Amino acid sequence: xxxxxxxxxxxxxxxxxxxxxxxxxxxxxxxxxxxxxxxxxxxxxxxxxxxxxxxxxxxxxxxxxxxxxxxxxxxxxxxxxxxxxxxxxxxxxxxxxxxxxxxxxxxxxxxxxxxxxxxxxxxxxxxxxxxxxxxxxxxxxxxxxxxxxxxxxxxxxxxxxxxxxxxxxxxxxxxxxxxxxxxxxxxxxxxxxxxxxxxxxxxxxxxxxxxxxxxxxxxxxxxxxxxxxxxxxxxxxxxxxxxxxxxxxxxxxxxxxxxxxxxxxxxxxxxxxxxxxxxxxxxxxxxxxxxxxxxxxxxxxxxxxxxxxxxxxxxxxxxxxxxxxxxxxxxx
Amino acid sequence: xxxxxxxxxxxxxxxxxxxxxxxxxxxxxxxxxxxxxxxxxxxxxxxxxxxxxxxxxxxxxxxxxxxxxxxxxxxxxxxxxxxxxxxxxxxxxxxxxxxxxxxxxxxxxxxxxxxxxxxxxxxxxxxxxxxxxxxxxxxxxxxxxxxxxxxxxxxxxxxxxxxxxxxxxxxxxxxxxxxxxxxxxxxxxxxxxxxxxxxxxxxxxxxxxxxxxxxxxxxxxxxxxxxxxxxxxxxxxxxxxxxxxxxxxxxxxxxxxxxxxxxxxxxxxxxxxxxxxxxxxxxxxxxxxxxxxxxxxxxxxxx
Numbered sequence: 001x002x003x004x005x006x007x008x009x010x011x012x013x014x015x016x017x018x019x020x021x022x023x024x025x026x027x028x029x030x031x032x033x034x035x036x037x038x039x040x041x042x043x044x045x046x047x048x049x050x051x052x053x054x055x056x057x058x059x060x061x062x063x064x065x066x067x068x069x070x071x072x073x074x075x076x077x078x079x080x081x082x083x084x085x086x087x088x089x090x091x092x093x094x095x096x097x098x099x100x101x102x103x104x105x106x107x108x109x110x111x112x113x114x115x116x117x118x119x120x121x122x123x124x125x126x127x128x129x130x131x132x133x134x135x136x137x138x139x140x141x142x143x144x145x146x147x148x149x150x151x152x153x154x155x156x157x158x159x160x161x162x163x164x165x166x167x168x169x170x171x172x173x174x175x176x177x178x179x180x181x182x183x184x185x186x187x188x189x190x191x192x193x194x195x196x197x198x199x200x201x202x203x204x205x206x207x208x209x210x211x212x213x214x215x216x217x218x219x220x221x222x223x224x225x226x227x228x229x230x231x232x233x234x235x236x237x238x239x240x241x242x243x244x245x246x247x248x249x250x251x252x253x254x255x256x257x258x259x260x261x262x263x264x265x266x267x268x269x270x271x272x273x274x275x276x277x278x279x280x281x282x283x284x285x286x287x288x289x290x291x292x293x294x295x296x297x298x299x300x301x302x303x304x305x306x307x308x309x310x311x312x313x314x315x316x317x318x319x320x321x322x323x324x325x326x327x328x329x330x331x332x
Numbered sequence: 333x334x335x336x337x338x339x340x341x342x343x344x345x346x347x348x349x350x351x352x353x354x355x356x357x358x359x360x361x362x363x364x365x366x367x368x369x370x371x372x373x374x375x376x377x378x379x380x381x382x383x384x385x386x387x388x389x390x391x392x393x394x395x396x397x398x399x400x401x402x403x404x405x406x407x408x409x410x411x412x413x414x415x416x417x418x419x420x421x422x423x424x425x426x427x428x429x430x431x432x433x434x435x436x437x438x439x440x441x442x443x444x445x446x447x448x449x450x451x452x453x454x455x456x457x458x459x460x461x462x463x464x465x466x467x468x469x470x471x472x473x474x475x476x477x478x479x480x481x482x483x484x485x486x487x488x489x490x491x492x493x494x495x496x497x498x499x500x501x502x503x504x505x506x507x508x509x510x511x512x513x514x515x516x517x518x519x520x521x522x523x524x525x526x527x528x529x530x531x532x533x534x535x536x537x538x539x540x541x542x543x544x545x546x547x548x549x550x551x552x553x554x555x556x557x558x559x560x561x562x563x564x565x566x567x568x569x570x571x572x573x574x575x576x577x578x579x580x581x582x583x584x585x586x587x588x589x590x591x592x593x594x595x596x597x598x599x600x601x602x603x604x605x606x607x608x609x610x611x612x613x614x615x616x617x618x619x620x621x622x623x624x625x626x627x628x629x630x631x632x633x634x635x
Contacts, residue, residue, distance in 0.1 A: 101531065127528065
């Protein structure tokens, strides 16, 4: 399947995962018995080994956030299977679901919305402990050590405050502390710095990296920003309109992108030198409507290299000589 | 968590959240709401000490020293607001009427707010068939004409005050349920609700700990509105003569005055005070709801 499949079993396995969202039907569609859907994810197969840090990159609307939510069982797939540590997410309920929740956590895009405005910081960070049934006497200690992990000094200053009294960077540290307080194995970070001031982004990124190394986390970073991903992840998965178009080592993807879409993404990474001449982006237009994706290759109507076969045949995700996976007829 | 943390001092487990504090501090900032609360407190005081303020039985037929029925007496030191055409003390009726008005208003408010909140929460949070079912029932209740329905219902079940309250509650809960439902629909998509799920909170905890406190001010708004509606409705039913003739209420007083042609005799002291009382209580309810609306929708503040 892929050269990236690790020797031992992957921590998270996705097999042909499909997620369709029903859209409201018009009268004529009801009469004709049609069920239009948004194809948010169409056949994602992915293995994430224990301790890996992988990035999922793509434009807004490509399904990357949906993929992250599926990995955490915050929504159910319409088809395919997801397994965490060998157990199908599908079958988790009651105690097994609670055990999964203790191990898999999420860092949110918008820290201003990720904390209940009526909860003090202490209560917010202690909530996972409460839900996991950990004795109250242990809460204060565990909250304190989670706070140390995210480098929020002066504990006493924060614990009794409410979210609106903290800055974005502080809030994101609190959100991370809440995610770490149970000592999880798996962390999904959905655009963890996109809502923050540029000045605090680097600090949060460094913290994510540090925490991951210190706790040996398996991490998935969802982002639209290849530059950020370069810093955090050894492996990158590029998505386009609900499908994986390229998957491989980040360095390889940045230096030697194979898929025309990945090339466009790499070309779009900002360059610090304003005088440097830049070639125009090789692609134009917008992501097509996910209700009616193009036939064959989903990228073909924006692809500068599209040819007849692209409209007829869906390109399979093939492993290339350089050791990564690409879904493009040119790379056949 | 390898590193050893120095223990934190013991934490107080319960404290007023900023929302509750705002709820309690609201009347101090909004002069209308403050006036509303003062009016309510005054009426509540009157209702509680009615027997002391007016020791005369409001339904007792009084006699003059000459042994005649003290009918249609003008206001005097003995009968502060005069007497009715049957010789009953109007002041005593007015004071004792406060009790039934507040009882009707408050019990209707509690029922409307409770039913509306629970239905709105369940409907908005769980969605699906239960939402569809509850909202179609709400549509049906909303499509009933208000006063005719109350009259018909009290006609079937009897004109007791409890039945009027039940009828009002039956008609008013859908308004609050629908607004609360729409608020829940938006709250349940908030990231912190998802965060609660991902940290393992069960759905009841999410619903009652994370969502419900945010819609409580709305419940208060609808409770305050229901007070006014219930009192108006009870007065209307009594005024139209479908009420319980043995119970003392402001509406019953207006009906008595109307049917005995008090206006033509110039007995203003008979029907002006109960009318004013109804207006005061209803307006006070709307003032309070106005204040809570501002707590709930901060954008309204300062306008």
